[in-house]
Amino acid sequence: MYRSPPGARGFLVAIGLLGGALIVAALAGLLIFWGLQAAFPRPVDESYPGYLILVFGTIVLIPILVLLGRRVPYLTDWYYLLPAITFLLAFTLFPIILTVYYGFTDYTGIRNGKxxxxxxxxxxxxxxxxxxxxxxxxxxxxxxxxxxxxxxxxxxxxxxxxxxxxxxxxxxxxxxxxxxxxxxxxxxxxNDFKFIGFRNFAEIFSRAGAILIPVLIWNIIFAAGAVFVGAIPGLILGLMLNNKNLALRGFYRTALIISWAIPVVISVQIFTAMLNVQFGPINRLLGLLGSYPVPWLTDPEWFKMSALFISLWLGFPYWMTATLGALSTISDDVYEAAKIDGANGLQTLTGITLPLLRQPFIPLVLGSFAFNFNNFGLIYLMGPQPGVEGRPSTAQAADILITWAYKTAFQSDGGQAYGLGGAISILIFFLTVAISLINFRFTGALKEVR
Amino acid sequence: MAALSRYLGWGVLGLMAAWVLFVYFPNLLARIQPNTPPGFIRIENGWVYALSGLLIVIGLILAYAWLVTYISNSRSNRKRSFLPLFGQGLTHLFMFMMLVFAYYPVLQILAASFDPRNTLYRILPPASDNLLVRARVIPDFSQLSWENYAKLFDGFILYPYQAVLLAIAALCLVLVIAMAAYRRIVGDDRTDSPWALIQGRSLTVFAILAFILVIFLSPVQFTGQGTEAKFVLWVRNTLFVSGITGILAVLLTATAGYAFARFNFPGRYTMLLVFIFIQMFPGFLGLVATYILISNLGLLNTFTGLVLAYSGGIISFGTWVYKGFLESISKSLEEAALIDGASKWQVFTKILMPLSAPMFVFIFLLQFVGTYSEFIVANLFLTGVESWTVGMGLRNFTTGQFSTRWGLFAAAAVLGSLPILLTFYGFQRYFVSGYTAGSVKE
Missing domain, CATH: 2.40.30 (Elongation Factor Tu (Ef-tu); domain 3)
Structure with a gap:
């Protein structure tokens, strides 16, 4: 058997060798590509496709890796990680680095370096x-x-x-x-773009009172609210369905999952139609109950309520299933003992079931919070939002950070300001990291790995 | 001190609740304009009737529970409380209401898909004796037609051999569902019973046939006018892209998860952290950069480019999930094999891979379902109606001329969500166990 040099040295040597091999292969691919272009020139509009570089690079990489593996046997452990690492580098890390770079430039749809x-x-x-x-x-x-x-x-x-x-x-x-x-x-x-330092960030923070702070506050309220409105009904349903004497238990359990299974692109758009002020069935129902038409999608505050209402529909099956899963791990002996001690139903619930649910629920609550914090699909698919005075069309009533960044970068009314969008993305990244660090602290996920 | 901070927390929470109840909600209600648009039916104090109706139902349940318990008590001469039965009745009532809530959008979309007249946005109320139908709370089912569905299949030519394959595939699917239902009823949990074997085989045949159909369906077969006539092609494109993306996800994460779970190389912990933190960057905001990359590779408007763009998304999560799965398997078998002279690669392919099938299925499905209705990335990378995906098509029906294409959207939504619904319900236990893994642990 082979042994790797211990500690940081072994890590650095392995990373260095692998990185070197990748760079050499990439350069060789590029050289072969250029050689091909020079040897057999083709017209500019139908030049050789760029993916040939990848093909040539891979062809060069394989013998390099085989040779390296013979010389440095412990490097073969890393070969198992290589596919994942290469794809992460190419299609995740590289775009991230480029986006961070754009965050410091004035890149827009017009000034795109083309x-x-x-x-x-x-x-x-x-x-x-x-x-x-x-x-x-x-x-x-x-x-x-x-x-x-x-x-x-x-x-x-x-x-x-x-x-x-x-x-x-x-x-x-x-x-x-x-x-x-x-x-x-x-x-x-x-149309070249140029490096402008922290000017994008300065722009975000100079108008923070009008855009960043309200959007961030609503973002946090939305994420917390979406967890709350999904978890409470889900918890109640889970507790009810855990009763083994209930008839049709399996049927309810399966049937109520429906909103989890329907793709969001469909369900959110159904809801926006159903919440239509004049024609929507929901307002029609409320009308029969004596209400005037509720401006679900035309009033800024009601739009936020609509977002939470849709979250309720989307979210409760997950929490119902999670509750049932957590309850299935509580042994019946505990309830047996409580019964012998003369505890009634309510005492069992508040004294045993809920405290025992607390531990497994913490990671789920935090994970769900992090998901809803960046719940792009829901907010974006709800469509055009009612305007709020003093805010740009990219950050309206119910826009959260991620939809704001997207609209800034990709919609024409945001000027396709990729640079500014990149800067907002960096802010979102730091906030997400902060949430996740709290999550890890509570769940101890990182300690487990060590 | 701890008690103080705890009371402080509850106090702040109480204040917030009070603010929401006494300041925010009245403000919200004040924003409702007291006017009724044409065709809007409003019943003054209608909630009183609704509430009384609900109370009457509860009263009936109470009476029923009391009566049944009274009769059984007098027969068996015991004194049992009627409360448990009453509680069950209330539970069923609540469940029924939740079912109505959960399925109401489904009902609306089904109704709209069979209604070519776009009644959702018509001012005139349907002529009906039923108040709920007239108020359009319940859709008007009096005039159903297949017109919307017919438009989606307009001009679609199915070659005979494809029709035969489709028929066999459908038969296999029916067989799978029938076997699953039968085994559920009989209570057959064994994975090596003949019924399970038939189920597994039919599923394999179905998957192979579906794959062949997806590969050999070509844009030439769609001769209909209008974008909606390409719907089947969109489904095919989506199945192709999502399927390949799912397979790629399994290939990329499997070996990485194995290395993280079993090898103890220096830098393992660092690499795991790198994997987590890369995941936290809002992935699709790197879209411009990904677009430039794919465009330089000459892969714009190809499915390969889209698959590559999707591939980064799941690597971190999939690796973590698979690593966690492997760590829950005992190492003893592998260690014995290693002592007998097997290489690490042999251990992985011969021992661990057969055991990991459920996890591979989960990772595949996760990526499949996740990319199936994706439309942002696809919208950027694919141009031309013939290479659209389902998500893009659905979005196209509703942006722009929303009111005129609602029926088509509904029909496309019903058909387009079928593959996902089937996958989700068919593999429900994978999703449930995978997503809620944290809750079941310890």
């Missing part, structure tokens, strides 16, 4: 660093600076493309900072 195809300009002639175009280069390229100083440009031929920087543009002549690597035929302006 060439602006509407500024396509034909190059007549190339002399050293100078590109000659027909007409005024500054107007054709619509530069940000008056003389296009430092403007990022893309130059292309039929099979090649490159990114260059302009030194200045005067009339029909664009002067680059360096001679182009090939003789280009077309030039585009690149």
């Amino acid at each position: 060439p602006d195809r509407s500024t396509e300009t034909e190059i007549v002639r190339v002399e050293g660093r100078q590109l000659f175009v027909d007409g005024n280069a500054h107007d054709l390229l619509r530069c940000d600076q008056p003389d296009c100083a430092g403007q990022a440009l893309e130059i292309t031929t039929r099979t090649q493309r490159a990114r260059v920087t302009a030194e200045q543009a005067l009339e029909g002549i664009i002067t680059l900072t360096a001679p182009p690597p090939f003789t280009p035929t077309l030039v585009y302006k690149i």
